[in-house]
Structures are given as structure tokens and as C-alpha cells.
Amino acid sequence: MHLHQLLVVIEPHQSLQPALERAVWLARNSQAQLYLLLVEYSAALDASRFFDSALQVRARAALLEQRGTWLEELVAPLRAEGLELHLDVRWGKPPHALIEEKVAEMSPDLVLKSMAHENLLQRLLHSNSCWQLVRHCPVPLWLVQQGEWQGRNLCAALDPLHSADKPAALDHQLIRTAIGLSEQLGLQAHYLHCHAPLPRSLVFDAELVTNYEDYVTRSGAQHREAFEQLLGQYPIALPDTHLVEGFAEEALPHFVGERQIDLLLMGAIARGQLDTALIGHTAERILDSVSCDLLILKPETPGSAEEQ
Structure with missing residues (x-):
């Protein structure tokens, strides 16, 4: 398996990022480039709730800018270490569709995502992203558990x-x-x-x-x-x-x-x-x-x- 470009899915509302930790470990051992993708969505900013489309666009842009700033702060120590990182913050749902879109654009060697545990009924109702990626991700998918590696x-x-x-x-x-x-x-x-x-x-x-x-x-x-x-x-x-x-x-x-x-x-x-x-x-x-x-x-x- 070639490890040149790794796509890492960042969980926008989690303090721990197991997928990023594993990707950094891989990059240190392979000199791979890291591409980080954060998918953000808020029902409060959904189009159906706004009469003013310009206000909606500004509100979304402000949220994405805020998430981008948070992500830059998160990876600052990694940049200082010399790792090559590329950041992408996108709006939309469901998350797996945005991830698959990014995969189609860049054809990474590997996608890494933190593992989420849900039962079968929850998967059917909520389209769990891990479950969907197992089914549809065309490139190797590394699902990462929490805990010490x-x-x-x-x-x-x-x-x-x-x-x-x-x-x-x-x-x-x-x-x-x-x-x-x-x-x-x-x-x-x-x-x-x-x-x-x-x-x-x-x-x-x-x-x-x-x-x-x-x-x-x-x-x-x-x-x-x-x-x-x-x-x-x-x-x-x-x-x-x-x-x-x-x-x-x-x-x-x-x-x-x-x-x-x-x-x-x-x-x-x-x-x-x-x-x-x-x-x-x-x-x-x-x-x-x-x-x-x-x-x-x-x-x-x-x-x-x-x-x-």
C-alpha cells in the first residue's frame, strides 16, 4: 500500500481526534502528506429557516471560518514539527457524502476516520458515516478506535x-x-x-x-x-x-x-x-x-x- 496522501476526517465537535493521531503516526513513519477534512452542518442555519439568503450565506461563512480557525490551532504543533498538512472545511450533510466527494477529487491512498458505534436501527435511521463509508468508500478506509495506540x-x-x-x-x-x-x-x-x-x-x-x-x-x-x-x-x-x-x-x-x-x-x-x-x-x-x-x-x- 502506498502512503503518500492521507485523507483524515476531523470530527468537528470532539476534543479527541483519534483519526488524526493515527494519521500523524503514519506520516511520521512514511513521510505522507496529510489532508484534513472537516464537515460542518447546523440545522439552525438550514435554508428553510432563513428568509434572507444573504444573511444565511454570511452566517454559514462565519461558522466555517470559526471552524477553520479552530482547525488551524489544532494542527499548529504538527506544522511546527514539519509535517505537511492541507486543510479543508466544508458545509453540508450527510457527512459521508462530503467525504466521498473529497475522495473523488483527490484519490487519496487512504482515508482515516474515528470510529463511531451505533446499533443497526440507529444506522438505518441516521446513516452512520462509518457504516456508509465501509459500503461506498472506493479507497482503503482506516477506522480508528479511541484509546492508546x-x-x-x-x-x-x-x-x-x-x-x-x-x-x-x-x-x-x-x-x-x-x-x-x-x-x-x-x-x-x-x-x-x-x-x-x-x-x-x-x-x-x-x-x-x-x-x-x-x-x-x-x-x-x-x-x-x-x-x-x-x-x-x-x-x-x-x-x-x-x-x-x-x-x-x-x-x-x-x-x-x-x-x-x-x-x-x-x-x-x-x-x-x-x-x-x-x-x-x-x-x-x-x-x-x-x-x-x-x-x-x-x-x-x-x-x-x-x-x-
Whole structure:
């Protein structure tokens, strides 16, 4: 993964900025340029509440100027350190739409955003920005947790049998990214595949019910063979590979906590609006369960910079 231009989403009403802290850490280790985006909106300044459009424009401009001044003060120590920063303050809603607009304009190597936790109903009602970016952000998305960053271990969650309909190339993309970040940032890389046979209660085929234990054994062997074949194409040490039986939503958070993972890499693909809203990617379902940062990768497009 190239780390030349990082787009950092600033939370306008938060005293803590975990995404900025992580981006600064990355910039210090990669010499990347930081592009900070702050999206501001106030219902009190909505057009429907104003009879005087000129007054509305001045009020919005004053608010954006105020937020810009606050942002300049926030990054002053970073400028003094010598980091290259570019600031952008915009008006509008929903925030994810403005973020996607900025991404389209500059095509950053990475978008960083502080993680917000909401349940499924809140997501459907409020269009949580993290959730929407997982679905639609075309470039790698680094969602940052609050708390002290250790920067020691990363883990790539792989799906060699493509049970989640992910293309085979996405696993290779995750592995290459994990190897690159490990070398560039000094993180220990782990490679994990979670698998689970159908529970006996959901098996309706008479032959499978009769030979259920044999089915479980064959299923496990199939996953192990696919996992080993995938990783065998890369210089990855056996102790860094982990085949875990269990559903990803349960096994991944447990592994993250047990192994003290700081960054979890996952793949996501574009699906229909209704599919994703009601079911979601595994990455979305993991969002509220893991205690570490989450790096979401989408399938590369033909001829992308990563493939060159």
C-alpha cells in the first residue's frame, strides 16, 4: 500500500481526534502528506429557516471560518514539527457524502476516520458515516478506535473459499497490504481464516445428518487446504498463520483480544442497497465488536496503482 496522501476526517465537535493521531503516526513513519477534512452542518442555519439568503450565506461563512480557525490551532504543533498538512472545511450533510466527494477529487491512498458505534436501527435511521463509508468508500478506509495506540500487531482476515462472495483477488490484496504495512511500519503480521460448518440443526439433507461428523471433518479439511494453498504463494511463516473454527463475528473479536491485535484488515465488496442495509458485510457486523482499528479494503480496479 502506498502512503503518500492521507485523507483524515476531523470530527468537528470532539476534543479527541483519534483519526488524526493515527494519521500523524503514519506520516511520521512514511513521510505522507496529510489532508484534513472537516464537515460542518447546523440545522439552525438550514435554508428553510432563513428568509434572507444573504444573511444565511454570511452566517454559514462565519461558522466555517470559526471552524477553520479552530482547525488551524489544532494542527499548529504538527506544522511546527514539519509535517505537511492541507486543510479543508466544508458545509453540508450527510457527512459521508462530503467525504466521498473529497475522495473523488483527490484519490487519496487512504482515508482515516474515528470510529463511531451505533446499533443497526440507529444506522438505518441516521446513516452512520462509518457504516456508509465501509459500503461506498472506493479507497482503503482506516477506522480508528479511541484509546492508546500500541502499533505492534496487525491481522489480515482471509476468506480463501470466498464464502462471502468476495473475489479471489481480494484475499491476495489483503495479504500484499499486510506484508507491506508490516515492513513499512514495523508491525507483526498475522493471517487468519475463520470457518464454521453448518450447525446440525440447520442440516436438512438426510445423508448429511447421518454422516454429520464426517461432513464436519471434510469441511475443516477443505478450509485448511484452501488456506494453506493461498498462503503458500507468499513468504509467510507458519506461526503467523491461524485457522480458527467458529463464525467470524465471534471468532474475530476473540482473536483480536487474545493476540493483542492493533489493526484488523478486512475486505468488503459492493452489494445492493437493501442487501447491505439489512444484512451488511462481515466488516460491518464486526465494526461494533472489535477493540482494535479496522482497515477496510475494496477490490482493486483493473490498472489501479496497487496493481502496477
